Amino acid sequence: MKKLLATLLITLAFLAPMHLDNEYLRADTFAAVTVQQGENLHDLAGRYTVNEKDKAQLIEAICEINGLQADAVLQSGRRIQVPVLSPADSNAIAQK
Known part of the structure; x- marks a missing residue:
């Protein structure tokens, strides 16, 4: 019984949604961006935020959304989908 419970808990932990604190992964608005010559993910994220913590979360979301x-x-x-936060979502991040 203990093995079954342990296996079940491990499975649930593995399947649980990750990145729950990343607001960009819950965005419902996206910008279709065309990559310019020499641009990287950091450059793309810099178009939408200057805060380094937000930029890291945005890069993570861009990667996940675009594979x-x-x-x-x-x-x-290349066309990249970039999640865009609504003003309310942006204010929630700023208050964290």
Whole structure:
């Protein structure tokens, strides 16, 4: 019984949604961005936020939404979906 319970808990922990504190992953608005020559994920995120913590979360969300690795080399002309927070969501992040 203990093994079954332990297995169940491990499975639930593995399947539980991750990144619950990343507001960008809950965004319902997206900007379609065309990658310019020489741009990277940090540059793209910098178009939408200047705060380094927010930028890191935005990069994480861009990667997850677009199926990219954090160290991905972006080809110019590629279209990327960037989550955009509503003003209410932005204020909630600023107050954290």
